[in-house]
Structures are given as structure tokens and as C-alpha cells.
Amino acid sequence: MTTQSTVKKGKFLYEGKAKKFYEAQEADLGIFEYTDRATAFNAKKVGQIHDKGAVNNQVSAKLFSVLEGKGIPTHFVKLLSDREMLVRRVEIIPLEVTIRNRVAGGMARQFGIEEGRRLKQPVYELHYKSDPLDDPLMNEDHALGLGLATEPELKTIRELSFQVNAALQEFFKARQLELIDFKLEFGRHKGQVLLADEISPDTMRLWQFGTEEKMDKDRFRRDLGKVEDAYQTVLTRVLND
Ligand code: 5GP
Numbered sequence: 001m002t003t004q005s006t007v008k009k010g011k012f013l014y015e016g017k018a019k020k021f022y023e024a025q026e027a028d029l030g031i032f033e034y035t036d037r038a039t040a041f042n043a044k045k046v047g048q049i050h051d052k053g054a055v056n057n058q059v060s061a062k063l064f065s066v067l068e069g070k071g072i073p074t075h076f077v078k079l080l081s082d083r084e085m086l087v088r089r090v091e092i093i094p095l096e097v098t099i100r101n102r103v104a105g106g107m108a109r110q111f112g113i114e115e116g117r118r119l120k121q122p123v124y125e126l127h128y129k130s131d132p133l134d135d136p137l138m139n140e141d142h143a144l145g146l147g148l149a150t151e152p153e154l155k156t157i158r159e160l161s162f163q164v165n166a167a168l169q170e171f172f173k174a175r176q177l178e179l180i181d182f183k184l185e186f187g188r189h190k191g192q193v194l195l196a197d198e199i200s201p202d203t204m205r206l207w208q209f210g211t212e213e214k215m216d217k218d219r220f221r222r223d224l225g226k227v228e229d230a231y232q233t234v235l236t237r238v239l240n241d
Contacts, residue, residue: 007024007025007031007080007086008025009022009023009024009031009033009084010022010023010024010025010031011023013030017037017039017043018034018035018037018038018039018052018053018056018202019032019033019034019035019198020032020033020035021033024086027089028088028089028189028190029077029086029087029088029089030086030087030088030089031080031084031085031086031087032057032084032085032087032198033053033083033084034052034053034054034056034057034060034083034084034085034198035052035053035083036048036049036050036051036052036053038052038202038217038220040217040220040221041221042131042134042135043131045221047220049220049227049228049231050228051228051231051232052202052228052231053082053083054082054083055200055201055231055232055234055235056198056200056201056202056231057079057082057083057084057085058079058082058235058238058239059199059200059201059234059235059238060076060085060198060199060200061076061078061079061085062238062239063168063171063199063200063238064076064195064199066167066168066171067163067164067167067168067195070163070167071163072160072163072164072167072195073160073192073193073194073195074194074195074196075087075088075089075090075187075189075194075195075196087196088189088194089189090186090187090188090189090194090196091187091188091189092129092185092186092187092196092197093148093149093153093157093185093186093187093188093193094128094129094130094148095126095127095128095129095138095143095148095149095157095185095186096126096127096128096129096135096183096184096185097124097125097126097127097157097161097183097184097185097186098123098124098125098127098181098182098183098184099122099123099124099125099161099162099164099165099181099182099184100119100122100123100125100180100181101118101119101122101165101169101178101179101180101181102116102117102118102119102178102180102181103115103116103117103119104116104180104181104205104218105181105205105218107123107125107181110137116212122162122165124158124161124162125137126138126139126140126142126143128142128148129185140154153186153188153193156193157186157193160186160193160195161184164182164184164195164199165179165182168182168199168204172206173209175237175238175240176208176209176210176237177206177207177208177209177215177234177237178206178207178208178209178212179204179205179206180204180205180206180207181204181205182199182203182204182205183203183204184197184199184203185197201215201216201217201230201231201234202216202217203217204216205218206234214230215230215233215234216230216234
């Protein structure tokens with residue numbers, strides 16, 4: 001259990017699919033409140049996962065701290081409570097970056113390949129961040145042509161994403177979990193590109209080493225049961241140093 005916040009939430013700014021965002025006292029900071037709301041297939045399926053907000057807040061905080069320790073700049077400032085974290089405010093770059101170590105989900109569907117196939121090297125994907133369009137795949141030329149990001153920003157995003165993959169693969173391997181794939185978002189803050197949003201079982205696929213049991217949001221997406229148990233197990237292992 002973390003201590004409760006002494007930082008007061010300011011004006012409510014917006015609500016995403018699983019988080020609410022508030023102003024903080026300092027103008028360039030904000031507060032995320034993680035909720036138990038669960039969505040899948042771009043909110044075509046909606047539900048609740050008991051205590052998911054607390055799990056994802058604390059998992060994200062720990063992973064952002066680990067990544068900061070490896071020199072990767074993130075928006076994370078500090079945990080405020082079980083469900084709240086203080087972050088640097090960013091202008092989100094409307095790209096969803098995916099790195100895949102094994103074939104699953106969207107890639108299995110897109111190319112008609114069986115889930116679980118090991119890739120000869122990690123696959124880096126850019127998606128246009130758009131719920132109505134189901135986050136379509138795009139390449140760097142699309143992003144440049146549409147003015148979504150600059151060439152130096154795209155170079156930084158790619159380099160940081162591979163660094164995140166290496167760091168998180170090692171981190172989870174030590175906790176008997178295999179990092180199959182994950183999604184990242186980046187934002188601009190005072191001229192710097194920062195890793196933003198969240199890194200949690202909502203945004204990663206994690207499989208138990210040995211059994212390949214799914215320990216992430218696929219349990220909710222695919223009605224596999226024991227969703228809460230999987231989230232709690234991931235939290236316990238992530239907090240175990
Ligand atoms: P896929 O493209 O296979 O559906 O997703 C690849 C990885 O990125 C998975 O770990 C998935 O959880 C994450 N991901 C991709 N898009 C989204 C999204 O819009 N929201 C969330 N929460 N995760 C996503």
C-alpha cells in the first residue's frame with residue numbers, strides 16, 4: 001500500500017478509456033487517476049476489473065522508475081496514492097508504437113500467422129492513434145508526410161522503444177514472465193521526447209514462462225477468466241525486487 005496523496009488534484013481535464021487526468025498545482029505537471037474501467041477492441045467491449053486501477057498505477061510507476069534508471073526519459077514524477085501518479089504534462093504525439101518479440105494479437109490476425117511464433121528479431125510498428133479508425137498501421141513516411149512527428153523525433157522514438165524492450169524483457173524474465181509485445185506512447189515536453197501514458201498489463205502481453213499462461217488484458221479480451229488474479233500476480237512480481 002502506498003501512502004495517500006498530499007498533492008491536491010486541480011481542475012479535471014479529461015477522461016480516457018481507463019484514466020482520468022487532472023491539473024496539478026504546478027503548471028507543467030498533471031495527475032493521472034487510474035480507474036478499474038476495462039475496454040477492448042477500441043471500446044467495443046467495456047467492463048470492470050476489480051482493483052485494476054491500483055495495479056496499473058503501481059506497475060506503471062515501478063516500470064517508469066526502472067526505465068528512468070536506464071536513462072530513458074519518462075513523464076513519471078512520483079506516486080501519489082494507490083491510484084494516482086504525478087506526471088510531467090506532455091503534448092501526446094498521435095502514434096502508438098508497438099514492439100513485438102513473438103507473434104500475437106493484431107500481428108497474428110494481420111498476417112495469418114499462428115500466435116506464439118518467435119520472431120527472428122523484434123518487430124517495431126507505428127500505428128496512427130485513432131479510435132474511430134482502430135489505430136491503423138502506418139510507416140515513418142506516413143508520420144512525416146502528415147506532420148505527426150519530425151525526423152529527429154521519430155529517430156528518438158525508435159531508439160527509446162528498443163531500449164525499453166531490452167530493459168523490460170530482462171526485468172520480466174527475472175520474474176518468470178515473458179514479454180511478448182507492448183504498446184508505448186510518447187509526448188513532447190519542453191522540447192524533449194518523453195515516454196508517456198502507461199506501461200501495464202493493459203498495454204503489454206506477458207506470458208508465464210514454461211506454461212505460456214496469459215497474464216495480461218487478453219484474459220479480459222478473450223474471456224479467459226481469473227482476470228483479477230493475473231493482474232494481482234503481475235503486481236506482486238513487479239514489486240518484488
Ligand atoms: P495488438 O496490435 O496485437 O492488438 O497489440 C499489441 C500490444 O500493444 C498488446 O500488448 C496490446 O495490449 C498493446 N496495445 C495495442 N494497441 C493498444 C491500445 O489501443 N490500447 C491498449 N491499452 N493497448 C494496446
